[in-house]
Amino acid sequence: MSSKSIAEHLAQYADYHRDRRNVITHLIGIPLIVVAILILLSRPDIRLGYLILTPANLIVFAAVIFYIRLDIRLGLLMTVLLWLALTVARDVAALETSLWLSWGIGLFIIGWVFQFIGHYFEGKKPAFMDDVMGLAIGPLFVVAEVLFMLGLRQDLKNAIEKQ
Structure with missing residues (x-):
């Protein structure tokens, strides 16, 4: 597991996503990819x-942890969203x-x-090209961005901006 904080992960990912058009395309692209x-x-x-076991279930289980x-709080929200995605899948x-x-x-x-x-x-190139963790952080980034747009988790947004 990573020793980085959530703010560190999201700040590093955000460095590759400063242009609002890029963030908007990610709000569509990342959920489709997941x-x-x-x-x-x-x-x-x-x-x-x-019990039904699939490779998808195992990936979601690892991601949720x-x-x-x-x-x-974000982890529990991601759990619900990934469970919904798994249901569709x-x-x-x-x-x-x-x-x-x-x-x-x-x-x-x-x-x-x-x-x-x-x-x-x-x-700029995608974040995962420099750090493969970007593939795991991308979905979290999208959810965090939506929360920030809704005025939620300003504590986390401020911590990211300080990085």
């Missing part, structure tokens, strides 16, 4: 009674194989198109 990855990783599944350790994964792959790959590509358009505006 859902796409969960769709693609929702097969195969192993059924143990009522990471987010909760960084910040309990599970339903799409239940479709016939061609539809499952079309939705998963299609959303993944569309999400990355949004990301690269945003980074074109920014004039």
Whole structure:
């Protein structure tokens, strides 16, 4: 696990996302990519009674632990959002194989198109190219940005701006 605080992670990620157009494209692109990855990783599944295990479940479980350790309130919000994404992913994964792959790959590509358009505006490469943790911090960044836009978590916003 990382020894960085949530403010340190988000400040480092924010350095690559100063242009508002880039942030806006990320508000669309990152959720699409997260859902796409969960769709693609929702097969195969192993059924143990009522318990269904998939690679997507394991990724979400690890992400939730990471987010909760960084910040309990944001971590719990991320838990709910990832559970909703996992629910959508599970339903799409239940479709016939061609539809499952079309939705998963299609959303993944569309999400990355949004990301690269945003980074074109920014004039900087994506954060994960310098630090792979950017892939885990991206979804948290999007949720934090929405909270900041709603006037919430100003304590965290101030801590990030101090970094």
